[in-house]
Amino acid sequence: MNRYPAPTLDQVPEDIRARILEVQDKAGFVPNVFLALARRPAEWRAFFAYHDALMTPETVGRESGLTKGEREMIVTATSAANGCLYCVVAHGAILRIYEKKPLVADQVAVNWRKADITPRQRAMLDFAMKVCLRSNEIEEADFPPLHAHGFSDEDIWDIAAITAFFGLSNRMASFSNMQPNPEFYLMGRVPKGK
Amino acid sequence: MNRYPAPTLDQVPEDIRARILEVQDKAGFVPNVFLALARRPAEWRAFFAYHDALMTPETVGRESGLTKGEREMIVTATSAANGCLYCVVAHGAILRIYEKKPLVADQVAVNWRKADITPRQRAMLDFAMKVCLRSNEIEEADFPPLHAHGFSDEDIWDIAAITAFFGLSNRMASFSNMQPNPEFYLMGRVPKGK
Amino acid sequence: MNRYPAPTLDQVPEDIRARILEVQDKAGFVPNVFLALARRPAEWRAFFAYHDALMTPETVGRESGLTKGEREMIVTATSAANGCLYCVVAHGAILRIYEKKPLVADQVAVNWRKADITPRQRAMLDFAMKVCLRSNEIEEADFPPLHAHGFSDEDIWDIAAITAFFGLSNRMASFSNMQPNPEFYLMGRVPKGK
Amino acid sequence: MNRYPAPTLDQVPEDIRARILEVQDKAGFVPNVFLALARRPAEWRAFFAYHDALMTPETVGRESGLTKGEREMIVTATSAANGCLYCVVAHGAILRIYEKKPLVADQVAVNWRKADITPRQRAMLDFAMKVCLRSNEIEEADFPPLHAHGFSDEDIWDIAAITAFFGLSNRMASFSNMQPNPEFYLMGRVPKGK
């Protein structure tokens, strides 16, 4: 279904395979993006290095005022605004898990203004959507409302950078017709115990 | 003028400083993006690794059917569509130099449909603008017109990826109010000999 | 959460209560729209009479060339285009059940162009989206492509009318902040046997 | 001119014919919408039941804080926003008559911000246009300005529901190329006495 053929696991360079195996080990399957982008190893490495620097800041020795759930909330809202099927489904799944809210991903994807999120998170998505859709109009007046909700300038950089990075990811996935793994659709929807 | 304070050259990690000095050596000045992003070294490294993988594919052992000028043409058109001052001015300068056409960057930035470029380059920008503005609508029918102009599927990936990557760059520059170095505005406008 | 208080089941007129009990019997719960609109019985009756005339044409002695799944596909795509949380979640659930495809609703809601549907269904949604977003531009030339996929003029009326009716429904639900019942989110995602 | 053939008066069910004759008696002609929709009696009945519940609330035992003229003002502005020829012309005529202002319908249709209406009516149309064009963005903050002009929550429901219902009507009329009766164009423009 992918417009561009993805390599198999044994066709990718060793460092990439190691990371993919690690992900597979944790998730139980290999998210399609890992193999789809691996056909160009240099881009793969840059993509995931960027991803990790923003989404797991502790891996690059940085702390962030955003929770893991908030970061995925930004990704889900951005990906919905860009109409990216892969990223809405994949990151919506992670959002459900991190926030422990089985309904929140669909809410954020369809209409974040109606989602069951905090006023702080709403202000965060308001800003993220401006970066996503009208970044040329951002101005100093956009910062104080975020400060009022406790976001530092570094947190605001995180919001903008996550939005910008997944705008790149959305365009690559849509352009190449990347399909989400079926597993993502159900993840985080059913309580573990059941 | 930058919304976020940039580090000085002696405050950045050694590998980043080395690259910056190399650029300074070649260009005669340090383009602001190099210091502005260096406040977060991990993101800096991912950003420039991605940049190099797409813009100087030979550095990652890859060939591309796009010329250096065509790549900068995509960057300039994308940055104009996103209203990014830094990238239009900086990459417009490089476009003028690579294409040896002092007028082409302003043409592409204001209205690429009126620019003095080839039909092939126009088809390229047509596709790039769809990736930039309506990536969710891309479909199989968008590929054959590009093939007809001699672009391979790999070249098309390049067009899409450059557009997507600079969409990220544009959002970061606009959000943080990055200003182009004054030197860029004039570069490539006056014949060297004069 | 609803902006307007909904009546309880014992506060609504007898005919409305009868229908609601019937739905509850079948679904296992009362979809919020049934009580939310019941605060105005005359509008409730018109709304569901219209709904039934389009969505269960056999109840008004009419046949339709659209399958039940196709009708829900139109509702889901329309509701996503209008950003209506209630209708995307509720009708997405019904779509999954009718089509027996646990993934199709999220695909149609996020980007119907990438959904796992037939070319006929894609042409159907193409037309529905024109009715939804640019009905003033519809012209004779929009009909032959639908005929080519086997849709009769009556079927095309169905596509248009379902799109138009749920545009009304979407506006009412969004304006009054109607929330989907939690049950909808999971319906049709897990095979029955499990 | 209609894309779909309309039945003649003697082809429609008795209850529909009775209503049409009543309208004809009052208006002097049969507005095209009555016959055009009558080709599907069940939809016709639901349509006019909904119409009456909103436009003549007294017929369903309800009072409304909106005047008859204000209701037609909403219809005219909505229909203009949706580019629906039938509804702008037909309801513009009724608006002129109810408001006893021969100029107001053209003003509301072309640019309601410049129309000779009260500040209360302007706030009403402001909200109606948000329901019409961006219903997904409606939020609690949209209500207090309407309360300040004396609109109750029930009146606001009326504004939203009339806008939503005629959005449906507009799409049906535009899609099926319904043409306004020539009589509508002049109604209410010339003082009766002349």
Add this chain to the structure above:
Amino acid sequence: MNRYPAPTLDQVPEDIRARILEVQDKAGFVPNVFLALARRPAEWRAFFAYHDALMTPETVGRESGLTKGEREMIVTATSAANGCLYCVVAHGAILRIYEKKPLVADQVAVNWRKADITPRQRAMLDFAMKVCLRSNEIEEADFPPLHAHGFSDEDIWDIAAITAFFGLSNRMASFSNMQPNPEFYLMGRVPKGK
């Protein structure tokens, strides 16, 4: 109602007064635009010189392949697209008179695609709307369809220039809140003999 006070007839320069009296003589009243713009005589003179060169080409020794009615059709469609109350009402009146069609102006203003006009006129308005709304996208491919309908390159210049000139007029009228004379609303709607 005008945002800017208009001079009285005896306050304007002699040449302007002469033209205004001539118009008054012909129309029976002074269209507001003549006095509203006269507060700046130099701009008035340029405005009407431009107007005449395009709308009455015979006064500047030029012939046009557009009929008088077609020229007013372009003005009405352009003014509707720009939401200009003054120009839609005033030029809609003239359109009705020239075309001897009491219904055509409302049709063109609300939705020109549904108007009772010829295919040639529809192609003409199609092009005019592109000049009005997306002039940057006009390209060589836009000309042959017009040639096929018998428009020469000079006629096409007329279409574009009339659209462009009334875009100026629309912005001046809307910005200064110019109101159409009440007389315009009814002109051309009632057969003369009656």
Add this chain to the structure above:
Amino acid sequence: MNRYPAPTLDQVPEDIRARILEVQDKAGFVPNVFLALARRPAEWRAFFAYHDALMTPETVGRESGLTKGEREMIVTATSAANGCLYCVVAHGAILRIYEKKPLVADQVAVNWRKADITPRQRAMLDFAMKVCLRSNEIEEADFPPLHAHGFSDEDIWDIAAITAFFGLSNRMASFSNMQPNPEFYLMGRVPKGK
């Protein structure tokens, strides 16, 4: 490259030639617009009479609160919003010269919100862009912010009229594929002394 053949200098009427020679004398070359429009002398005369009344008000005995640089700033921003290559390049050149700021034209053209201009000039461009893109929405509330920056009502007329006039100019230049003279691209970028 022009879609319409331009006359040569000896083919144009005497008064037009005189003005063109005067411009050539001052600028060192004949800006293309002067010959391109001269194929229709009556329109040429009206165009430049309008231009002069707004851009050199002293030639019509009027003073303006806008500086020459501010007027060109409006032209450059308007032309960029309309995607008009000729006007951005030609008037950007004049803007650089009047403001004695070699960088300001590119800044205003790419993203005026990021340009090195005063808050007063930003308010001016804010209003100009509303006239350019949404003139139908202008209302009384748009005026006080301009008054607060010292703009009189007459100055505001100037802002609106310049925006409206160059909207006309932009459409004519784009439609006819008018190309800027190469000389414009470099004007005002290099200090004279060098």
